[in-house]
Amino acid sequence: MSKLDNSSKDDKVEATADELFAKDAHAVFERSTEGIDAETKVRLNRSRQLALAELDSRSLVTANWSQWVPATGLATAAAVAVVMWNTNAVVEPMELAPVSDFEILLNEDGFDMLQDLEFYSWIDIDGEPEDEPAADANVG
């Protein structure tokens, strides 16, 4: 027990000595900072101002962006209005072009068809030509 007591007492003495040393070291250090020469102080001040200018330039960038916020908001509002207006109209699903259309386009006559597009679209609207009677209908 006495050994333990002694070791803990030693630890306390050591800790106190460490603390005293740290206090002394801090005091010596502080005094060394108190008398920094004028030229160095000016340079420190300049450094600080340079750093703070960084904040100004950052806020300028933010300000520039914030000028755009209302305009962007209005544009968004207009876009929302247009979308809402158009939601009343029923959007029909787009029909996929049948494969035969591609075949026509790939056909040698494709270019002729393109030149006479109006005619072909008229045919398409007026409906399919009536089924021709089968060739063999009268047979037999």
Add this chain to the structure above:
Amino acid sequence: MSAEVAVIAVSCTGRPHPGVGTLQRERELNQFLMRLEKRALRIAEISVRDRDEALDLVQIAMIKLVRNYAERGEDEWTPLFYRILQNGIRDWHRRQAVRNRVMVWFGRSKGDDDDYDVIATAADPVGRTPDEQIQNSEAMQSLEHAVNALPARQREAFMLRTFEELDVKSTAVAMGCSEGSVKTHYSRAVHSLRESLGEHWHE
């Protein structure tokens, strides 16, 4: 249509002028940097043993702090500032090591540029008797030499804990290590310094 009105109302809500908050923050940052700049300079100077280099390192740390951490709480600034500064000091030492290797390769000795004069860069005495001035100057010189002889991490821990009086938690943030490591480095540093400076240092 009510949705449109809501959207417009949100987009046009009055916001305070950005300059108002910035001015307040600028004042706080200015005061913070003023409080800390001299100690930071001396810490950097002890680490790199060159006032001009130390001034550059402090300036870079100030700029980086403002650029990256101005929005953080004021209580976070000190450890963040010292983290930036310590990283800068470590980078500086790495660059110096490379430079010295190159200089050796070109045939120049390492000590050619090592003309740092502790007395010339010592602080000007303020309101102290000549005896006190000499005593403090000598004590600081001995301390600086002893601190410089410490391993880098011990030196960092000692300077942040003793000179800047950061607590263990903030020192850990500044050093980028655990609180346990800080305690170990600091304890070893104090013991080494007490041993090297002797019991009668600064009496």
